[in-house]
Amino acid sequence: MRILVVCGAGASSTFVAQRVRHAAQSRGLAYTAFAGTEQSLPIDLDAADVVLVGPHLAHAMERIERDAAARGARVVLLPADIFSDLDGTRTLALVGGATGQDHGIPA
Template sequence: MRILVVCGAGASSTFVAQRLRRAARDAGVPLTATAGSEASLAVDIETADVVLVGPHHVHRIEEITRLAEDRDVRVALLPDDIFRNDPDGSRALALATAGTTSIQH
């Protein structure tokens, strides 16, 4: 499974992607997690199975979901507190592996 974590410039998504990789490794879940930015989304989505969208992009979630649907990619909006309340990456991993498109606030 290939996970793309998207935020504005790619900085916050880097932390989430690192935590997600660690959580997946600890849980024995085979996946790759990479960070992307809003600017690179159209290209990066081509190699993703799941896109986790930073909570500050809630205003773009419908647009991102439409883009993803054309490629059979699942989308989940990360919760508002994901950057401070998911130190082990387990919440991000649960969203990534949920198996359905979900928009959560």
């Protein structure tokens, strides 16, 4: 599973991607997670199965969902408090909810 985390400039998405990658790895899941920006999204979508969108990009969700659907990727708008998910388990649960996979973590 390839997880793209998108934010405005790439800084906060880097932290979220790193945390969800570690949470997946600790559960033995062969997931990759990488950070992107709103500007790099058209290119980054080609390498993503799931797109996690930073809460500050809620205004762009319709466009992001349309572009992702054209490539077969699912989209999740992250909650405003996602940056407090220090171990990435809550974010991983959101990925599981979007893909229908149970990671043993309550969403």
